[in-house]
Amino acid sequence: MGNHDHLFKVLIVGDATVGKTSLVQRYSNDSFTKHYKSTVGVDFALKVLQWSDSETVRLQLWDIAGQERFTSMTRLYYREAAACVIMFDVTNRASFLNSQKWKEDLDSKATLQNGAPVPCILLANKCDLSPWAMTKDEVDLFSRENSFIGWTETSVKENKNINESMRVLVAKMMDNGEGVAALSGNGDYINLRDVATPGYGCC
Secondary structure: OOOEEEEEEEEEEEOOOOOHHHHHHHHHHOOOOOOOOOOOOEEEEEEEEEOOOOEEEEEEEEEEOHHHOOOOHHHHHHOOOOEEEEEEEOOOHHHHHHHHHHHHHHHHHOEOOOOOEOOEEEEEEOOOOOOOOOOHHHHHHHHHHOOOOEEEEOEOOOOEOHHHHHHHHHHHHHOOOOOOOOOOOOOOEOOHHHOOOOOOEEO
């Protein structure tokens, strides 16, 4: 009936304990628990979105263990990725600083088919906790300097900005890299209240 089915591989990376597995479970199953075991290697989940009347988006979510950085395996995990989420814990400055290493690792090992960098959103997770170990100005500068499509704060525990931030990433992938969506280009803070995708839903 003219329905278009899109399949995208999305990487979820960042240091251990920043909330990657929790994000995947919240986004794919709308569930949350404090008691996840550390991911070993990589875990997978599938999220299906009815993007529009005629378009279905299937996301393969690759939850890559925080200990895997700089191993020979990450090149294999990154292969054919269409987008990436890099997460840090707002109460853990080291996880923020290490986001740069994750981004450099990704950029050195994976590109889109057209040779462009894999689009990547930066998520400041656990924003329900305080104090932050970094300023928002620092995150702004970091996101711009490291060529993220943008950043925003999230709380997987409180289900804050999870669907909305992923919607920005899907919109970027659906853009096919032909241009840059107005909301996702310069590494700036993404005000998710401005994000609206007609017909967007979940099935």
